Amino acid sequence: MRKLIYGMNVTLDGYIAAPGDDIGWSVPSDELFQFWSDQLEATELTLYGRKLWETMSSYWPTGDQQPEATPAEIEFARRWRDMEKVVFSSTIDRVDWNSRLVTGDAVAEIARLKAEDGGPMDIGGATLAGAAMRAGLVDEYILATAPVLAGGGTPFFSALDHWSNLDLLETRPLPGGVILTRYATKR
Numbered sequence: 001m002r003k004l005i006y007g008m009n010v011t012l013d014g015y016i017a018a019p020g021d022d023i024g025w026s027v028p029s030d031e032l033f034q035f036w037s038d039q040l041e042a043t044e045l046t047l048y049g050r051k052l053w054e055t056m057s058s059y060w061p062t063g064d065q066q067p068e069a070t071p072a073e074i075e076f077a078r079r080w081r082d083m084e085k086v087v088f089s090s091t092i093d094r095v096d097w098n099s100r101l102v103t104g105d106a107v108a109e110i111a112r113l114k115a116e117d118g119g120p121m122d123i124g125g126a127t128l129a130g131a132a133m134r135a136g137l138v139d140e141y142i143l144a145t146a147p148v149l150a151g152g153g154t155p156f157f158s159a160l161d162h163w164s165n166l167d168l169l170e171t172r173p174l175p176g177g178v179i180l181t182r183y184a185t186k187r
Contacts, residue, residue, distance in 0.1 A: 002113065003120045005130045007039065007142025007182075014157065016126055017148035021051075025148040027177035030072060032144055037076040039142070040083065044118050047110060049125025050089035053099075056124075057078065061097050069106040070105025086113070088128050107135045140184050143165065147177035 007017045009026040028036065040046070048056065063069060063077035074131050088106040095101045103110050110132050112123060122143040123129050123138070132138050143156065165185035174180055 001115055002136050003139045004110070004114055004132065005043070005120055005140040005142060006123050006132070006138050007041075007140075007144070008124065008156060009144045009146060009178075010156045011146055011148045011153075012175060012181075013149045013151065014155055015150040015153040016156050017154040019153050021154070022053075024095050028144070029178065030070075031074050032176075032178055032180070033076070035144070036181065037072060037079065037176075039122070040076065040079045043083065043120050043122045045113065045121045046083055046085045047113075047121060047128065048085060048087045048099075050080055050087065050092060051127075052088070052125035053059055053085075053087045053095065053142040055059035057095070057097060057099075069075050069085050088125075089186065107131050107137070114179070119162065126158060128155065133158060133164070134161055136185075138185060140169070140182060143181050143183075144174070145179045145181065 009028065010016055011018070011025065018025060034163055060077050060080040064074040069077070081097055083098065085094045085097065086102055086152070087099050088102050090103050090167055091099065106128060110123070142165070165186040167186055169182040169184050170180070172180040
């Protein structure tokens with residue numbers, strides 16, 4: 001059975017995007033960017049909701065070809081292109097970049113993928129991750145908490161039907177006042 005991991009940069013008040021889908025506050029330090037790149041390298045499959053897919057696929061397919069691309073960004077772009085991805089959406093009809101589209105029941109497909117043998121899966125996108133959280137499918141949470149208050153926007157955690165107890169796995173300070181925390185779901 002695969003492990004399902006949900007992780008993103010978040011504001012101190014718990015948002016992954018400020019109002020208007022503004023993520024300008026979330027520019028990572030080199031160390032944080034390397035953490036996310038290493039996380040991607042350790043992941044076998046990434047699951048995306050439509051909005052995050054559109055954000056990622058608008059830049060990373062050619063991110064390594066940008067004149068200002070750093071060695072870390074070049075490496076991340078390569079990893080991103082090569083990684084198998086599943087995109088969940090009922091509003092788009094095609095995806096590229098080593099991806100496949102699922103238009104049906106997202107929770108059922110995530111549960112099916114999780115039950116397979118294989119390496120870890122990452123899930124991204126607040127709506128998709130929220131559905132997986134409510135279904136009890138998320139095994140680990142990674143939060144890179146920035147010292148920013150957004151005051152609103154897209155929350156990292158969606159409303160749950162019941163609480164979920166977690167075990168703290170790691171806490172690490174990073175440049176810029178960011179605190180990286182990892183939690184495992186108690187089973």
